[in-house]
Amino acid sequence: MLKFLPAPLRGVISALILALSTLFWCWPLFTLALLKFLLPFTAAQRALRFGMHWIAESWISINSFWMDLAQDIEWDVQGLEALDKRHSWLVTSNHQSWVDILALQYQFNHRLPLLKFFLKQELIWVPVIGLCWWALEFPFMKRYSRQYLEKHPEKRGQDLATTRKACERYKTNPVAVFNFLEGTRFTPAKHDQQQSPYRHLLKPRAGGIAYVLDAMGEQLQQLVNVTLLYPQGIPTLWSLMCGKVRQVTMHVDILPIPREFVGRDYSNDEAYRSDFQAWINELWQQKDLQLDKLCTQYQQRQPA
Numbered sequence: 001m002l003k004f005l006p007a008p009l010r011g012v013i014s015a016l017i018l019a020l021s022t023l024f025w026c027w028p029l030f031t032l033a034l035l036k037f038l039l040p041f042t043a044a045q046r047a048l049r050f051g052m053h054w055i056a057e058s059w060i061s062i063n064s065f066w067m068d069l070a071q072d073i074e075w076d077v078q079g080l081e082a083l084d085k086r087h088s089w090l091v092t093s094n095h096q097s098w099v100d101i102l103a104l105q106y107q108f109n110h111r112l113p114l115l116k117f118f119l120k121q122e123l124i125w126v127p128v129i130g131l132c133w134w135a136l137e138f139p140f141m142k143r144y145s146r147q148y149l150e151k152h153p154e155k156r157g158q159d160l161a162t163t164r165k166a167c168e169r170y171k172t173n174p175v176a177v178f179n180f181l182e183g184t185r186f187t188p189a190k191h192d193q194q195q196s197p198y199r200h201l202l203k204p205r206a207g208g209i210a211y212v213l214d215a216m217g218e219q220l221q222q223l224v225n226v227t228l229l230y231p232q233g234i235p236t237l238w239s240l241m242c243g244k245v246r247q248v249t250m251h252v253d254i255l256p257i258p259r260e261f262v263g264r265d266y267s268n269d270e271a272y273r274s275d276f277q278a279w280i281n282e283l284w285q286q287k288d289l290q291l292d293k294l295c296t297q298y299q300q301r302q303p304a
Contacts, residue, residue, distance in 0.1 A: 013069075014067075035048055053113070070242065075107075075248055076248070076250070079253060085110070087221035088175050089220060092180070094182065095186060103228065103248050113176045116139070167216040177216075186202055200288055210264075213257065214263060225283060228250055258279065
């Protein structure tokens, strides 16, 4: 509908819809969050979480609306058929842009339970939306450097404690626990700094999802392994708002979670940690090959 407008104007309209929608939905969300705090009973907590998730899904639907309003995205999506909202899932993806989150929510909304992302602690201070993430019980993780942990060993295991606390709350309602295994967005500079063995990916960090499997592995249906690609180049959030994203490729593989990885102690079991990292590295190797294949296919489609 807005395609005839100049791109910057489309960006302003999209940003305005996003801001107004967030301000509209945050108040009923905060109200239910307060009720949840005041009514610590299982039945009440379950009902209130259902209502909070409905609010979040409504907010996501409006985001999908302005995305469609600003541009016609050619979606190449495969593998959604086996998903449902009745079960809990473990979800992961490669990470290239802030657009990733909106693209994932666009395709998974009403197909999976609400995605609960692992977020950096600093993001809780993002105006309004940070409080919304907190109210929705997104786990906020504070990462410490190896040097810091050597000086403050009492901080070791804090991520595990945070994950377990979050996952304990997820047992009353189905949830899709999401983790970007790379931990940060891909850039050539980060790739070179890491000396990553993968062509299109950063090195994966296995600890986050290992802690999830420790805390709630028996509850999780399967692993939803997403491979994201933007054939025209990695977009910014502003370029999405301006209607400049034309193609998004999303391939979804539903994989079993090895039962031998459920309920194990990643921090203290060296043999298990080695086996788990080998499993994650194999997943990442396959993802890198898939991205390589997809990139080659798109290059071959380009006119000479």
